[in-house]
Amino acid sequence: MEEQQKRLVVSILAYAAQRGLSVAQLCRLTGIDLDALKRDREIIIKPQQVETLWKEAIHLSEDPLFGLHFGESLQLSALGIVGEIIKSSPTVGDALTQAASLATRVTDLIRMEITRGKKSFTIEFVPTASGEQQQFTITFRQMLDFLMVFTIHELDGLLLERIVPNAVKYLVAINDAAEYERVLRCPVKKAKVCVLEFDNRYWQEPVISANHELQRSLLAKVQSATPGAQSLKSRIYTYLMSNSYLGIRSLEDVAANFHISSRSLQRKLQEEGTSYLELSDAVRKSLAVHYIRSGSYQLKEISGMLGYNELSAFTRAFKRWTGKAPVHYQAESAAS
Structure with missing residues (x-):
């Protein structure tokens, strides 16, 4: 539990940095030893520190839905051994069953219960004994949001497609119904339980493991390409790159994740001398070159991963980026 708690805290801090928050300030406010985290030394993180971390992250980001947006951006690799077990499962059902059994390693406030019916299956997020005493605390609410949206994105990563729930039920009243519907991809109904139905x-769909290898290489590429960058342009680029194994996100999705309107995001990027279109185009170019040089993908696969419906459209874009047709670039890469 301690190691998973530490991983969760590191992931929260990494997402806070992506949002432009000061990690050093967050650690100072919460009493967390940043140097120990950086050096991966043994460290005990108390529940009160996690509670304070959520509070300060919400305050500094001015985003009351910080946990929801954090879950939207997190990848399975950030969960360490739990993520490794989940993604090594043969089918989605097995992966979800494993996730439910391991949920208490991530938090002691909520457990996951899965029920299968004739046409659908449900995942219920049930307060544990300690969770029942804290249902209206910031930590409980943020963890609930995080687990629900992360479960949906976990399915995206396991199947390499955008999964939409049949229904979503939520335990407490929500103030921003439109944002919950956007992130959870379904209208949210107030109920006495918290449930996702699929x-x-x-x-029985088999887990697609190749995307996890792809994601790992993308994250490594991001870490080497944008060390310590803090401008909005760099943060958007990093976000697009690290989440691109499921396709390039829309302007609206990215703006919402950064808790900003689409118009404001475009205006701020313009002030930094770029636009969302230019950034997404730069990401596609970088990924196209990366995929071709890896030698692991056919051009048609690369075209699809980058969001092009036709190979001809990808070919035109690649010629614009490099001055060469992708098939010629591929041959040159293989020969070198």
Whole structure:
């Protein structure tokens, strides 16, 4: 539990940095030893420190839905051994069953219960004994948001497609229904339970493991390409790159994740001498070159991963970026 708690805290801090917050300030306010985290030394993080971390992250980001947006951006690799077990499962059903059994390693406030019906299966997020005493605390609410949205994105990563729940039920009243609907991809109904419902057709689907290798290489590429960058342009670029294994995100999705309107994001990027279109185009170019040089993908696969419906459209874009057709670039890379 201690190691998973530490990983969760590191992931929260990494997302805070992506949002432009000061990690050093957050650690100072919460009493967390940043140097120990950086050096991966043994460190005990108390529940009160996690509670304070959530509070300060919400305050500094001015985002009351910080946990929801954090879950939207997190990848399985950030969960360490839990993520490794989940993604090594043969089917989605097995992966979810494993995730439910391991949820208490991530938090002691909420457990996951899975029920299968004839047409659908449900995942219920149930307060534990300690969670029942803290249902209206910041930590409980942020962890609940995080687990619900992360479960949906976990399915995205396991199947390499955008998964939409049949229904979403939520335990407490929400103030920003439109944002919850955007992130959870379904209208949210107030209920006495917290539940995600999915079509049964996903249950026996085999887990696609290749995307996790792809994601790992993308994250390594991001870490080497943008060390310590703090400008909005750099943070958007990093966000697009690290989440691109599921396709390039829309302007609206990225703006919402950064808790800013689409118009304001475009204006701020313009002040930094760029635009969202230019950034997304730069990401596609970088990824296209990266995929081709890796030698692991066919051009048609690369075209699809970058969001092009036709190979011809990808070919035109690649010629614009490099002055060469992708097939010629691929041949030159293989020969070198």
